[in-house]
Amino acid sequence: MSNRVAVVGGGISRFDNPRYELHEELCAEAVKEMLADNPNIDYPKDIDAVIYSYFSDHLAGQLCFHWIIHDYLGLLPKPAYRVESGGATPVDALINAYMYIKSGIFKNVLVVGWEKMSELDTPKVNEFIAAASDTDWDFPVGGYYTGYYAVLETRHMHLYGETEEDLAKIAVKNHNNATFNPYAQWRSQHGTAFITVDDVFKSRLISWPYRAYNCAMISDGAACMLLASEETAKKFTDSPVWITGIGLGTDTMRPGDRVDNPMYKGLYPEDETVYPGVSTKTAAPYPEMANFGSIRTSGDMAYKMAGIDNPVKQLDFAELFNPYDGVELTEYEDLRFCKRGEGKTLVREGVTEWGGELPCQISGAHTAAGHPVGATSIAQATQIYWQLTEQTANKWKTTARALSGAQRALLQGHGGTGCQSGVIIFERG
Amino acid sequence: MTYRPKKIVEAWEYNKQWDEWARQGNWSPVGWRWVEGPKGYRLDQLSTANYLVIQRPHASVYHHSYGMTSRFFKGLIEKKLYGAKCPKCGAIYCPPRAHCWNPECRLQETEWVELPLRGEVHTFSVMAFSATPFLKTLPFIIAYVRVEGCCTTVPTRLMKINPWDVYPGLKVNINFVEHPKGDIMDIYCTPAETPDPSKRMMTQEQIERLKNDMQKVKEWVVRKFGSEAKPSIEI
Known part of the structure; x- marks a missing residue:
């Protein structure tokens, strides 16, 4: 008996701020799009179970929101539960659905994710997101997520020498990709003109070295994806996309605890040897406060499962978790697209740009497509599905960012300051 | 009062008005707007709709115990800086942890030391x-x-x-x-x-x-x- 897991459909309700429609209405739109694209889905009969993905009860002032969504979508009395792990919520929801199907208990599992972040002003949204940091330690000194990621990036810059310009180049790449994406918040708010490095430098400083254009947007939106067992997948589509690898990993809640972390000490010796002399070597030189050990661990697990030993060659494109541009640069290293310290080289050589060897964030992702936390990685997964099934040109009404013949892609998502990470490898059938 | 200590040894009592201020944010609308906005799941398929937006405040006072790391925070009040030292491996933690996370120490309880x-x-x-x-x-x-x-x-x-x-x-x-x-x-x-x-x-x-x-x-x-x-x- 084969028990492969397939992606057989996806949908997105566009990211913007604000979306005035209710949370459940956004979710219904995403599911509706998926059903319109896949007439073979007998809805709701074909749905065996649902995993719901949303990050914050605070942002909506509503706990157990998935109970509202579930009955709204007409899915009673089917099994359902919610997954929550900060920014990793949507990728974990997809991994949960994968494991549900792998267990053999359910054949077809729907994943629905959303977030509405527009109900509070920007400082308050940042406060409630910061409630996902240690509120006895990191938050009371004036910490919030841009700040936490900024101190991590400062450390990486100190060790490996990338510049504000390298970060700005990542911003330019992602924003310009998003100008083609009809689901993107940047396009809704700023139109379709390309931006430049200078525009990034002119945008408001948030936490040095991060400026507004380096940072994730505050967004409303929803996305969904239907996963199916190999046995049932062929009923829905002739061109399924297979999940051939998943990976999970963790690191400390407080980023400041990572310097000598005994649990990472010696785990990745190849990254410890490239620790530069500019600083006193910590007891845990990798990841310490510069890289993301959870991402390395989750990536390695997924690569092993999918039989990948040269990601740049074997992957055609990737959608990464990029709340702040230094994170994307660091992820290149943590996901072994290059050696530690060489993330900046990939940026400078344009390897991850459209037309490069391994395009990253074709959707625009967090800083440009938008980041309604519970929906983000599911929307990225849906964009991956559309690319691998060559539906992007039709969906985006342009071939400007549509790949042809792409075989394999990586999705990575994480929560906190990399406290928890998940990776999924998608392959065309 | 939801948090009942066995005995209050020492206190900086909070202004009880905070309870009232927290109650004022009681989830009830304090205003509303009837707005016109976009409707639609893609940017190329938008129409216009009206939405009612209410303003509803909410606040709370948390009665938070610092647990076994309380010595550290009481130390701050006394203008002393404490760390937690593992008697097994000798690691000193600041931020402190009451149990050592070093895998060999099997969650050994730590001891307080004053830090420079x-x-x-x-x-x-x-x-x-x-x-x-x-x-x-x-x-x-x-x-x-x-x-x-x-x-x-x-x-x-x-x-x-x-x-x-x-x-x-x-x-x-x-x-x-x-x-x-x-x-x-x-x-x-x-x-x-x-x-x-x-x-x-x-x-x-x-x-x-x-x-x-x-x-x-x-x-x-x-x-x-x-x-x-x-x-x-x-x-």
Whole structure:
């Protein structure tokens, strides 16, 4: 008996701020799009179970929101539960659905994710997101997520020498990709003109070295994806996309605890040897406060499962978790697209740009497509599905960012300051 | 009162008006707007619709125990800095943990030791924006500081230094605020040495850009909060 897991459909309700429609209405739109694209889905009969993905009860002032969504979508009395792990919520929801199907208990599992972040002003949204940091330690000194990621990036810059310009180049790449994406918040708010490095430098400083254009947007939106067992997948589509690898990993809640972390000490010796002399070597030189050990661990697990030993060659494109541009640069290293310290080289050589060897964030992702936390990685997964099934040109009404013949892609998502990470490898059938 | 201690040994009693202020944010609408906005799941398929938007406040007072790390925070109130030392492996934690996380120590309980008021900047950021409670003190510097002898770093405010003069490795002193309240803001750091300009992380061009940014943030804070504005960085 084969028990492969397939992606057989996806949908997105566009990211913007604000979306005035209710949370459940956004979710219904995403599911509706998926059903319109896949007439073979007998809805709701074909749905065996649902995993719901949303990050914050605070942002909506509503706990157990998935109970509202579930009955709204007409899915009673089917099994359902919610997954929550900060920014990793949507990728974990997809991994949960994968494991549900792998267990053999359910054949077809729907994943629905959303977030509405527009109900509070920007400082308050940042406060409630910061409630996902240690509120006895990191938050009371004036910490919030841009700040936490900024101190991590400062450390990486100190060790490996990338510049504000390298970060700005990542911003330019992602924003310009998003100008083609009809689901993107940047396009809704700023139109379709390309931006430049200078525009990034002119945008408001948030936490040095991060400026507004380096940072994730505050967004409303929803996305969904239907996963199916190999046995049932062929009923829905002739061109399924297979999940051939998943990976999970963790690191400390407080980023400041990572310097000598005994649990990472010696785990990745190849990254410890490239620790530069500019600083006193910590007891845990990798990841310490510069890289993301959870991402390395989750990536390695997924690569092993999918039989990948040269990601740049074997992957055609990737959608990464990029709340702040230094994170994307660091992820290149943590996901072994290059050696530690060489993330900046990939940026400078344009390897991850459209037309490069391994395009990253074709959707625009967090800083440009938008980041309604519970929906983000599911929307990225849906964009991956559309690319691998060559539906992007039709969906985006342009071939400007549509790949042809792409075989394999990586999705990575994480929560906190990399406290928890998940990776999924998608392959065309 | 939901939190009932067996015995109150010592206290700084909170102003009970906070309970009333928290009750005032009671989830009930305090205003509404009938707005016109876009409707539709894709940018190329939008129409216009009307939406009712209500304003509904909510607030709470948490009665939070610091648990087994309480000694640390009581120490701050007494203007003393404590760390937690594992008697098995000798690691000293600040932030403290009541149980050692070293895999060989099998969650051994730690012991309190007093720490020197010296440390080193491990990394930092210059904040030009923040969550609600800290807006009035913008701009400010957060530094993760390794207190001498410790195996973890503490988030602190770094004061009395130009933001472009900060770099990892800078030696700092740890100071207590005049009136400690029992959280990590009771300490702040100041440089313990004259910063070495050759170790700066910013070029002259970046410094000029940052100065301009700091000026803009300061003006914004003063405009928003008037006399309550307390910017932490002097230019």
